[in-house]
Amino acid sequence: MKKWFSIMAAVLLVSMIATGCSSGNSNVKENKAPNNTAANTTQDGGEKVSLSLWTLSTGWTWVLDVVKDFEKENPNISVEVTQYETDPIKEALKVAASSKTLPDMWFTWGGTLGSFYAENGMTMDLTQVAIDHKWSEIYNKAAIDMSSYGGKVSGIPLHLNVLGMWYPKSVYEKLNLKAPSTFDEFESQLKILKDNGVTPLAFGSKGGWHTMRLTEQLLEHFAGPELHDKLNSLDASWNDPAVVKTFEKIKEYTDNGYFPMGYSSLDPTEAESLIYQESAGIINEGTWFDGNIMTNGFDPQKFDVFKFPNGQTPERASVFAEMLQINSGSDSAKQEAAIKLGEYMTSTETINKHIEDFGSPATLDFNISENTPHLKALLDSANDGGFLITDQALPQEVAQKLFEAQDKVALNEWTPQEAADGMDKAVTTYKSKQK
Numbered sequence: 001m002k003k004w005f006s007i008m009a010a011v012l013l014v015s016m017i018a019t020g021c022s023s024g025n026s027n028v029k030e031n032k033a034p035n036n037t038a039a040n041t042t043q044d045g046g047e048k049v050s051l052s053l054w055t056l057s058t059g060w061t062w063v064l065d066v067v068k069d070f071e072k073e074n075p076n077i078s079v080e081v082t083q084y085e086t087d088p089i090k091e092a093l094k095v096a097a098s099s100k101t102l103p104d105m106w107f108t109w110g111g112t113l114g115s116f117y118a119e120n121g122m123t124m125d126l127t128q129v130a131i132d133h134k135w136s137e138i139y140n141k142a143a144i145d146m147s148s149y150g151g152k153v154s155g156i157p158l159h160l161n162v163l164g165m166w167y168p169k170s171v172y173e174k175l176n177l178k179a180p181s182t183f184d185e186f187e188s189q190l191k192i193l194k195d196n197g198v199t200p201l202a203f204g205s206k207g208g209w210h211t212m213r214l215t216e217q218l219l220e221h222f223a224g225p226e227l228h229d230k231l232n233s234l235d236a237s238w239n240d241p242a243v244v245k246t247f248e249k250i251k252e253y254t255d256n257g258y259f260p261m262g263y264s265s266l267d268p269t270e271a272e273s274l275i276y277q278e279s280a281g282i283i284n285e286g287t288w289f290d291g292n293i294m295t296n297g298f299d300p301q302k303f304d305v306f307k308f309p310n311g312q313t314p315e316r317a318s319v320f321a322e323m324l325q326i327n328s329g330s331d332s333a334k335q336e337a338a339i340k341l342g343e344y345m346t347s348t349e350t351i352n353k354h355i356e357d358f359g360s361p362a363t364l365d366f367n368i369s370e371n372t373p374h375l376k377a378l379l380d381s382a383n384d385g386g387f388l389i390t391d392q393a394l395p396q397e398v399a400q401k402l403f404e405a406q407d408k409v410a411l412n413e414w415t416p417q418e419a420a421d422g423m424d425k426a427v428t429t430y431k432s433k434q435k
Contacts, residue, residue, distance in 0.1 A: 049337040050078045052103035057083035059291050062354040070344050077337045087207050104330045105338040110146035110321035111392025118154035124326040126153040143362035146321035155323030156342035157362035162378045163286040163318040164305040168278045179306035193281040200258040202280035204271035208403025213284040216390045218246045221310040232393035238423035247409045247416035254410045264407045287360030290372040305374045307381040314384035401426035
């Protein structure tokens with residue numbers, strides 16, 4: 001166990017990007033903590049507060065244990081936890097926002113996903129809380145920045161994630177392969193894997209964001225960091241040769257059979273299973289993936305990860321933050337209890353107790369577990385900087401057009417040039433609505 005005090009200092013440049021996840025269709029899981037709602041006060045006379053909390057489900061069983069511990073320490077607060085898979089929670093939050101039925105606190109992502117709730121006045125302004133509670137000494141600055149909009153802190157930082165290319169060691173050992181250090185080596189390995197009966201890239205494009213993780217790295221390769229950032233901030237035209245080349249590469253990889261058959265409609269969790277079966281070579285996942293591997297009954301030591309060799313200097317990693325937002329419409333007692341719960345969930349003590357399942361904390365001070373052997377390597381991979389993951393950097397309607405473009409190119413419904421044109425039109429339409 002090694003004490004990890006100040007992670008990813010260089011990734012602070014992400015905070016300069018003012019503009020800017022696993023999927024599934026599993027049923028919603030409701031986990032209701034014991035709630036004596038018949039009484040408004042506890043035995044010691046304190047006011048009884050009941051909170052509703054929405055979180056992810058896969059890999060998040062630790063939340064239920066944390067809530068139980070929190071309730072024991074705070075007998076006047078009860079918490080009802082409802083858990084969703086990734087895409088369902090996005091939809092549930094949208095529906096709840098439109099019907100004004102958001103929970104007291106919910107999980108969401110940074111960038112344009114979380115900014116929607118802040119921009120529409122649905123989240124509690126935590127700026128003064130952050131100052132009073134000295135969050136700058138507790139959380140990574142990049143995570144705080146990515147949880148802030150319009151100069152106001154709108155969420156309690158939870159995770160700061162870095163993505164990388166994971167692979168089963170046994171597959172690479174059988175083929176005498178090592179982690180590629182250049183883009184050309186990466187592409188040559190895709191062919192070697194395919195020629196030896198292994199699906200090179202375990203991606204499922206249902207929902208769009210899984211394939212997007214490869215698309216954005218290809219765009220970083222062809223466009224370079226400066227143009228890539230301008231594209232994401234809508235300060236450059238998407239009808240650009242670098243964008244066309246990116247879609248050409250997606251088409252090439254599809255035509256070469258580098259993705260699973262029918263990947264355009266494949267759920268990312270199904271794609272993930274191919275890695276465990278060693279029938280696929282590479283998957284793009286993040287700092288949470290050691291936990292996924294263990295949850296699925298496999299040994300993380302049998303897998304390894306490399307930074308995508310996009311050939312740029314510096315070679316930036318894809319990063320994103322996750323947070324807990326608090327309902328601005330909840331009464332003050334609920335808001336105070338929610339702040340207390342959020343800070344408890346992200347405390348060093350809580351993280352260290354659940355580090356094998358917690359993922360990559362936004363909290364500065366925590367222990368790295370021997371059972372999450374790739375966490376430090378991924379965090380270190382962002383030391384040269386990072387770019388914000390695309391579906392948090394782009395406005396959501398533009399991100400949806402990117403997902404559509406990827407699929408249409410893969411299905412031969414659009415040429416790469418038509419995909420670039422479609423993206424540019426989507427940006428123009430979005431901008432016209434902002435005037």
